[in-house]
Amino acid sequence: MSTRPKTSVWTVSLLLGCLFSFLAFVETLTWRIDLTEDQRYTISPATLSLLGQLEDRLQVKLYFNEDIEGAEHLMPARKDLVNLLEEVARYSKGRMVLETVDPTVDLVAARDAEHVGVVPITVTDREVGGVSMESLYQGLEMRYQDRSEVIPFLVPGEFEFAFSVRLAALLRENRPVLGFFSREPALSPPMPGLPQKASPNRIFEKLRERLGSRYAIRDYRTASADAPFDRDLSALVVARPEEVTEEEQEQLTAYLQDGGNILIFMDHEVIDPSQGFTVTPLQTGMEEWLSLWGLKVHPHWVYDQQAQVLPVGEQFVTLPDGRRARNVITMPYGLFPMLTGDALSRGHVVTSELDRVAMMWAHPISYKQTVPGLSAENLLRSSEKSWALPPDVNVSMSRSNLELLQAMASTKGPPSRFALGTILSGAFAEGAKPGVLVVLGDADLFHNRSLPQGSENAIFGVNLLDWLSQEDELIALRTRGRRSRELRDFYQESIEIQGGLAGTDVENRVIDRRAQKARISAQRTMAWSNIFFPPLLILLAAFGHFAVRRSQSRVPFVRGDSR
Template identity: 25%
Template sequence: MDRRAANTLGAGMLAILAVVFVTAVVANQALLGGLRIDLTENRLYTLSPGTRSLLGRIEEPITLYLFFSERSARDFPALRTYAQRVRELLEEMRAASGGQLRVQVLDPLPFSEAEDRATAFGLRGASIGPLGDRVYFALAGTNAVGEEAVLPFLDPAQEAFLEYEIARLVFELMDARRPVVGLISGLDIEGGFDPVSRQVASPWVVLEQARQLYDVRSLSADTAVIDAEIDILWLLHPRDLPEQTLYAIDQFVLRGGRTLAMVDPFAQMDPAEPMATMGGLEHVPASSLNRLLDAWGVRVPPDDVVLDDVSALTVSSPGQRPERHLALLGVRRDGLSTSQVTTAGLEQVNFAFPGHILAEADSPLRVEPLIQTSPQAGRIPAAEARATPDPAALRERFTPEGQPLTLAALLTGAVPSSFADGPPARPDEDSPAHTAATEHLASSRGDIHLLLVADSDVASDRMWVQVQSFFGQRLPSPFASNGDFIINALDYLGGSEELLGLRGRATFQRPFTRVEALRREADTRLSETLARLEQELAETEQRLAALQAAREDAGTLLLSPEQEAEIDRFSQQQVTLRQELREVQRDREANIEALGRRLKILNIGLVPLLLTLVAIAGLVLRRRTAV
């Protein structure tokens, strides 16, 4: 083939490729216009059903403003990548809202109108980088009546909560009625002055999150009547409640009130009060609702603490090696119910010295386990657990029972009152609380809804979240799903299922598992080769020492011929082993590069080719149908 023919053939191939490309573009616009396909493994660009439902209920326009300092963040590629992720999610939400959600992306340059608008929302830029450039990365919104809501900083570490946070902001701007949560707590969940540490403690993160979604009202531990405005009753470590309060809870549940009860046989966050310790009184950090539960055929044994050899978390103490603590449990997906919205999608829920839930065979309640241990779980007396702080000693007392134990469950069904004889007698019969009491209910008006958890430490910050200060703002970084579980439980009990699927989602930062596997394999081989080298060195030193000791002139510093030969042999062996180390490193890099080339071929060539063929096939089918 001469040069002219070759040039003609090349030009023809280019023309064919150009025609194919133009045809694919036209077919894409004609057939696939507006079609959006999420091909990511974790459906990162697919909105949750709850989000779609929430966006579909927007009656008046809502405008969201994304403030991102594009120019100031040019030297921070990770932040720019996450900002693009936020933009794409906002675009998905705008498309799903039917035009009711409007999105504006603003770069608040110094002395610009965008910066003035950010300042009007109360936003502040963060000084980052060597030059101290101010970077804004926040979201604000307004509704038709001028109400405002803001997310002051979109933390990349919080990506798993991104969709939830944006949906919550939209929910606030919709002016929907927030459910009222009544909180009775035996723990210092609201913070305040700690007499033990002599410091002011902040409220627990889970309470701060709950207050963003609900109208949380603290109730006295001796309350005689639960107000009718309370939609959800949250009982956190209800220790030593009087009969009148137990009766109020009983009647609230029977009236159809939803309840989240978190009891505990050994609450780590319930330290002994200083006055009680000084008085020599024994403090038992336990709580129970068995006065009510026994009448319903369910109970949490107050004397049992659950241990689990599979779910045990690893702890470390100063000066000691890390070890697994059988009473500190991290229940993963295999122990979380996937059929119930409160636990579906969660990664891990951590517990500390939890109890377990038992149901009688004749209980009128339907008990749906939400969180369970592994079969390698067992029980020890709570008093023994309190007296055994050493994890190793705790393990010696552990015997697995071969069946999972239930740590949290949803209880539904019709039940009788736990006070069959009516309200308990009280000395203050003429008190306002008594006169406001409603008619006694001997049985429930329908099915009750009680979510029971056999641990209260599950709500404490130390079990699931680390809190950092960022320019005076508290930024929680969760390492477990405890907060999600509790908020999900409140959402479910409050009757709103729109926000249930918005937590615990995967992030867009996916590890290269195959590359990591290649590196681990190479690191293993490197470690083995290094171990051989160290062993050869130790053996050589021993042989040299033996040869030195066997010499008649042991005091001389000159090497004997045998010692010189041994050193030469080790040097040659060292060179050989070093060559093996270099070969292992080269093989690792070569395998990673080969994998990268294959991925490039698939991404650059194969995937566009497949999409082009699909578009052409669709165009052909459409023409045939038209004919």
């Protein structure tokens, strides 16, 4: 028998053994370069600093089922998640212990998951002959000393923020307290075994809920010399002030001059969309108090061409095949400014990485220095194409009214920019401790109806309060990777080239049609030039190459020619 096949088998086995050992070793390596602009996949200094504060063992239990048949597309993201967790554990220098359990196969783990509030999501798996439902666990429980925190379902892109916020809460024995001064009704007293239900008139309840994961919220319905704003507050929110009394103003002044930080978001009216956009004037009682610091929130409304687009009606069109299709007509509602780009201060940590803030019936703010030593900064501004409309205009969202508002704005002279959010900082009196006052010319932006899941307004609000509470280390983490990289808007560019949507309805329709055509044409040009241009260049190079070759081959061979 020949020994050669045996040798080959041994060689191949040895090589395979070496390869697998090498790959197993390689898996343990942790060195990496994160080339993303915002270092999205690198543990941030904020998290590292929190991990450095661990004095005891942090137990982290990951509820995670490996078997995800039917949801294979989630695998890369889940792998990212596990890698991130392992990286965090490495940085903790042994203080964080990571345990992974699978509740789909371990009954005790399933019971624990239910007990701590880790909920599975259901994934539908199509199988031959039917559809099966699978549970997908991706939750985390963190235990530190006698405290615990839970992330019911981890989203890889938001993992580090969710983890760090909870770690910060675990490390702190007492949560920082935020004061919430408003005329909203108080919460009903807690009943054992029943969840506390908020009245629908508590219009900033969702904002409180968002803040609740990091702060203890202390409500103030009134303030007086006997019941002043507590000095242990990390910040005080004055939510849509209403008939603020002189005594309350004095308490606000005292709090501010004692080094307090105040956020005021105010309106001069209450508008109820469910009641036909009725406008009820609101006596804020804050005008005089704000003027002490040189601030004025005007009763006018800002009309901004860069606004939220709303459906204003519908039309039916007949398709070439005879069917009738419903077409929703949308128009920008100028009283809902959409602040993007440089409308958000890019130099301020609160807004630097935010994508947009949507305001509703916002009021312009002006500032004239009255107290020496105070410095002002505009956090939010309307776009360059804005006008101030009087407070008595009709605010309904009907198509005819939108056209009327547009026409009215264009008669108000040249457009300009208006401050919609201003920060005043410094000592608010001679010898006083430095404080911060932030005033926003709109309260509706934090109304419950404006804060759906994932809302940028909510992130703006939480960022602002984190900054006021001197807890800005997590702001960058919260907004990391959120800034969208939008493509050039050929539609908008075309509208601007045509002079904007300021004419009659018929003219607008023509402009819209032209802009749509321009957009489609630009996109097609981009796509087809990418498909044809490189091959064309390559084929030209080929023709050139072969032409040279042919001309060279025609040169007669001469003996002794060294060419």
